[in-house]
Amino acid sequence: MVRIDDLRKRYKDNLQDGVLILSKLLNVDKSYIYSFGEREVPREIEDRFIELMTKREEGYPIQYILEEKDFMGLNFYVKEGVLIPRFDTETLVEYIIEYINENHRDNNIRVLDLCSGSGAISLSIGHYCKNTFVYGVDISEVAIEVSNINKEKFNLTNVRFLKGNLFKALEGLGLEGQYEIIVSNPPYISKGEIESLSNTVKDFEPLLALDGGQDGLDFYRRITKESKGYLKNEGLLIYEIGYNQGEDVKDILFKEGFKDISIIKDLQGHDRLVFGFKRN
Numbered sequence: 093m094v095r096i097d098d099l100r101k102r103y104k105d106n107l108q109d110g111v112l113i114l115s116k117l118l119n120v121d122k123s124y125i126y127s128f129g130e131r132e133v134p135r136e137i138e139d140r141f142i143e144l145m146t147k148r149e150e151g152y153p154i155q156y157i158l159e160e161k162d163f164m165g166l167n168f169y170v171k172e173g174v175l176i177p178r179f180d181t182e183t184l185v186e187y188i189i190e191y192i193n194e195n196h197r198d199n200n201i202r203v204l205d206l207c208s209g210s211g212a213i214s215l216s217i218g219h220y221c222k223n224t225f226v227y228g229v230d231i232s233e234v235a236i237e238v239s240n241i242n243k244e245k246f247n248l249t250n251v252r253f254l255k256g257n258l259f260k261a262l263e264g265l266g267l268e269g270q271y272e273i274i275v276s277n278p279p280y281i282s283k284g285e286i287e288s289l290s291n292t293v294k295d296f297e298p299l300l301a302l303d304g305g306q307d308g309l310d311f312y313r314r315i316t317k318e319s320k321g322y323l324k325n326e327g328l329l330i331y332e333i334g335y336n337q338g339e340d341v342k343d344i345l346f347k348e349g350f351k352d353i354s355i356i357k358d359l360q361g362h363d364r365l366v367f368g369f370k371r372n
């Protein structure tokens with residue numbers, strides 16, 4: 093048997109991850125690891141710990157090991173096969189919550205989140221805006237499984253996840269012209285840029301969540317065109333975008349006839365959101 097302190101010393105160059113992983117394996121709080129260093133760890137936990145630390149050193153994301161990621165103050169379950177929610181995406185969700193509170197505080201509204209992944213956007217909106225009914229759509233089986241687990245975890249009944257290829261998932265449900273808001277954080281990395289991503293992202297997160305086609309704009313073109321059939325008059329279409337895609341996405345909305353189109357920057361001053369309105 094080995095002591096907690098011995099394991100900590102062995103991984104002193106990556107102490108932070110070591111403490112997180114060991115506390116998960118022992119099912120204890122982080123403070124236990126610091127406070128009870130002399131306690132011994134069973135052999136199978138030691139072996140599993142070394143295995144996970146080796147994976148971590150190879151770039152495997154800590155969030156997949158811990159099976160969790162905080163987003164908008166909610167603790168999301170995540171696992172390999174689903175994109176880990178990003179801090180940048182909180183800008184998008186915060187903007188939508190503010191928009192709902194200012195414009196739809198007193199009425200019940202429908203929101204559609206295309207490419208919903210872990211459910212980060214859909215479930216945060218459903219949690220913070222109880223007057224919404226949110227539909228999340230993703231083509232990935234794992235994403236739908238994970239988002240339904242998160243829906244249960246947060247005990248939300250005003251969110252529904254559908255598996256399918258963008259608007260095809262809604263066919264036959266009679267939801268044409270029914271949405272006040274359509275939101276998407278779609279795959280938006282261009283073919284050329286995928287190679288230049290860090291190996292933690294490129295080697296371990298799903299390509300399906302990243303690949304936005306040759307110029308990274310495929311999903312913006314498809315969604316913008318088809319969204320007009322699903323938005324109500326005065327409905328909002330809003331996207332998260334890559335830092336260098338603001339003008340291109342704005343142009344896509346403009347060509348499809350959207351009005352009052354704007355680009356919003358994130359806290360680092362990068363273009364991060366594009367939105368516009370359907371006006372008949």
Ligand SMILES: C[S@@+](CC[C@H](N)C(=O)[O-])C[C@H]1O[C@@H](n2cnc3c(N)ncnc32)[C@H](O)[C@@H]1O
Nearest residue numbers: 177207208209230231232257258277278279301
């Ligand atoms: C960038 S991730 C965003 C995930 C989540 N919305 C978030 O912000 O964390 C894009 C998601 O699009 C999904 N996706 C890719 N192609 C799709 C398609 N044709 N229809 C629906 N979802 C798709 C991927 O499975 C992935 O979950």
